[in-house]
Amino acid sequence: MLSIRENFGILYRTASDKLMDKQVNQAFDLDRPSSQTIPFVFSSPHSGTNYLESFITSSKLDLLTLRRSEDSFVDDLYAEAPNYGAPLLKALFPRAYLDPNREPYELDQEMFAEALPNFVNTNSPRVYSGLGTIPRVVTNGNEIYREKLSFDEANHRINSYYFPYHSTLENLIGETKFKFGKCILIDCHSMPSISNQINTNKHGEPVDIVLGNKHGKTCAHELMQFVESHLTNLGFIVHQNHPYAGGYTTKHYGNPNNGIHTLQIEINRASYMNEETITRKPDFLIIKHKLSDLLRALAGARFNF
Numbered sequence: 001m002l003s004i005r006e007n008f009g010i011l012y013r014t015a016s017d018k019l020m021d022k023q024v025n026q027a028f029d030l031d032r033p034s035s036q037t038i039p040f041v042f043s044s045p046h047s048g049t050n051y052l053e054s055f056i057t058s059s060k061l062d063l064l065t066l067r068r069s070e071d072s073f074v075d076d077l078y079a080e081a082p083n084y085g086a087p088l089l090k091a092l093f094p095r096a097y098l099d100p101n102r103e104p105y106e107l108d109q110e111m112f113a114e115a116l117p118n119f120v121n122t123n124s125p126r127v128y129s130g131l132g133t134i135p136r137v138v139t140n141g142n143e144i145y146r147e148k149l150s151f152d153e154a155n156h157r158i159n160s161y162y163f164p165y166h167s168t169l170e171n172l173i174g175e176t177k178f179k180f181g182k183c184i185l186i187d188c189h190s191m192p193s194i195s196n197q198i199n200t201n202k203h204g205e206p207v208d209i210v211l212g213n214k215h216g217k218t219c220a221h222e223l224m225q226f227v228e229s230h231l232t233n234l235g236f237i238v239h240q241n242h243p244y245a246g247g248y249t250t251k252h253y254g255n256p257n258n259g260i261h262t263l264q265i266e267i268n269r270a271s272y273m274n275e276e277t278i279t280r281k282p283d284f285l286i287i288k289h290k291l292s293d294l295l296r297a298l299a300g301a302r303f304n305f
Contacts, residue, residue, distance in 0.1 A: 026050060026092060026093070026160075026161075027091070027092060027093060027160065027161045027164040027165050028089060028090060028091050028092055028164065028165050028168060029089075029090045029092055030087060030088070030089050030090075030168060030172075031079075031081070031082045031087065031088040031090070032082060032087045033082040033083070033084075033085050033086065033087065035085070036085055036086065036087060036175075036176065036179065037085030037299075038084065038085040038086050038180075038298070038299050039176055039177075039179075039180035039181075039182050039183055039184055040081070040085075040086035040176070040183075040184045040185075040186060040298060040299075041086060041087055041089070041169070041172045041173060041176055041183060041184070041185045041186070042078050042081045042086055042087070042088045042089070042185075042186045042188060043088075043089045043090075043169060043185065043186070043187050043188060043249065044071065044074045044075040044078060044088070044089070044090045044091065044188045044189075045071075045091045045095075045099075045100045045101050045165070045187070045189075045249065046069075046070060046071035046074065046091065046095040046099070046101065046189060046190075047070060047071050047072065047073065047074040047075040047076075047090060047091065047188075048070070048090070048091040048092045048093045048094045048095065049067070049070065049072075049092070049094060050092045050093055050094065051063060051066065051094055051097070052097070055096075055097050058145060058146060058147070059144050059145060059146065060142070060143060060144065060145065060146050061138065061142055061144060064277075064278065065138060065140075065142060066094065066096045066138060066144070067094070067096075067278050068138050068139045068140055068275075068278070069094070069095045069096040069135065069138045069139045070094060070095055070096075070278070071095070071188075071189050071190040072190070072269070072273055072278050073190075073272065073273060073280060073284070074188050074189065074190050074267070075088070075090040075188075076288065077188070077267070077272065077287065077288050077291050078186075078188050078291060078295070079288075080288075080292040080295055081295055084295045084296060084298075084299040085299055086295075086299070087172055089165075089168060089169055089172060091161075091165055093161045095135070096135055096138055096144060097134075097157065097161075098133065098134060098157045098158070098161050098162055099131065099132070099133055099134070099135055100161070100162050100165045100166065100249070101187075101189075101247040101248050101249050102126055102131075102132060102133040102247075102248050103121055103124070103133065103248060104133060104158055104162055104163070104166075105119060105120045105121060105133060105158065106120075106121045106122075106124050106126055106127050106132040106133045107120050107121070107122060107127065107132050107133060107134060107154060108122065108127050108130065108132050108134075108136050109122045110136070111134065111136050111145065111148060111149055112148055112149055112150065112151055112154070113148040113149070113150055114150065114151060116151060117151070130143075133154075133158065133162065134149070134154055134157060139192055169185075169249075169253075173185060173253060173260060177259055177260060181259060182259035182260070182261065182305070183259065183260050183261070184219070184223065184261045184262075184263070184298075184303075185249075185253055185254075185260070185261070185262045185263070186262075186263055186265060186298075187246075187247070187249045187250055187262065187263070187264045187265070188265055189244075189247075189264060189265065189266045189267070190266060190267050190268070190269045190273075191210065191244065191266040191267070191268055191269065192269055192275065193206070193268050193269055193270035193275060194275070205237050206237065206268065206270075207237050207238075207239050207268060208231075208236040208237045208238065208267065208268050208271055209231055209236050209237070209238045209239070209265060209266065209267050209268070210238070210239045210240070210241075210242065210243070210244045210265075210266040211224060211227060211228055211231075211238060211239070211240050211241070211263060211264070211265060211266075212240075212241050212244045212245045212246035212247075212250060212263070212264035212265075212266065213240075213241065213245070213246055213250065213254070213262070213263050213264070214241075214245050214246045214250060214251055214254065215241050215245055217251075217254065217256075218246060218250050218251065218253075218254025218255075218256065218261065218262040218263070219254060219256060219261035219262055219263045220256055220261055220303065220305040222303055222304060222305055223261055223263060223303060223305070224240065224263065226297075226298075226301060226303070227263065227265070227294065227298075228240065230293075230294055230297050231290075231294060234290045234293060234294070235290070236290070244264065244266045245264075246262070246263075246264040247264060249262070249264075250262045250263070250264045256305070261305070267287070267291075271283070271287055272284045272287040272288075
């Protein structure tokens with residue numbers, strides 16, 4: 001697995017050591033078990049809520065609208081992971097500010113005052129939709145910024161938040177694989193309920209969870225089937241790979257031939273939260289308990305891969 005930092009090492013080192021030391025503590029929170037006893041790592045890249053005042057001021061949108069891009073409370077839904085022997089990595093910065101589930105430099109030229117360097121990917125589908133590494137829009141399509149950004153600002157965010165987050169994730173994967181001979185990364189997300197493509201299955205029933213492994217490329221079939229079967233038995237309606245087959249993290253780290261299996265789990269927000277007010281529903285603890293039951297089952301499973 002090629003380190004993201006190695007890929008963009010020159011830019012990573014442009015940030016001063018003092019700045020990195022200050023910002024790295026704001027980039028993420030890592031909950032480790034007292035001893036890691038299972039070959040799992042859990043990550044929640046989109047549940048961060050640390051909104052800088054300077055970011056809010058630069059936006060056309062109010063805070064509640066900015067928060068519509070969050071996978072709100074997903075870190076809480078999986079909070080029991082360390083109690084079952086696995087680390088849980090949580091981004092603290094908000095997705096509307098920086099999206100770590102993208103390449104490090106997927107940027108929209110229209111957002112910037114100057115021409116972007118040649119190495120920047122300005123033509124990806126994510127960029128076209130306004131959801132690059134630094135998003136142009138929030139989930140409902142509203143434009144975020146009042147004015148164009150500088151590339152220095154983009155580089156600051158990527159150096160201060162993106163690379164520290166992924167460096168930590170890479171280390172967790174490496175440590176886990178070294179200890180257990182394999183690593184299973186579960187990338188934890190939520191999906192809006194309002195999109196027609198995820199509202200219902202072919203029977204007209206609401207889809208609760210979408211499992212993504214890039215159509216079988218990033219994790220063993222045994223893992224996918226185990227998770228789907230267990231969630232179905234818990235009462236969830238589950239889809240595989242449609243409409244979410246896995247994002248950058250799933251694709252970049254997943255390498256089953258090298259003992260690294262990645263699975264993205266998307267849960268319908270309407271099942272546990274009010275999407276208008278961004279508050280937990282009374283059923284939140286029921287959903288959390290069910291996902292904790294999945295964690296318990298994964299911790300006790302013995303996979304043959």
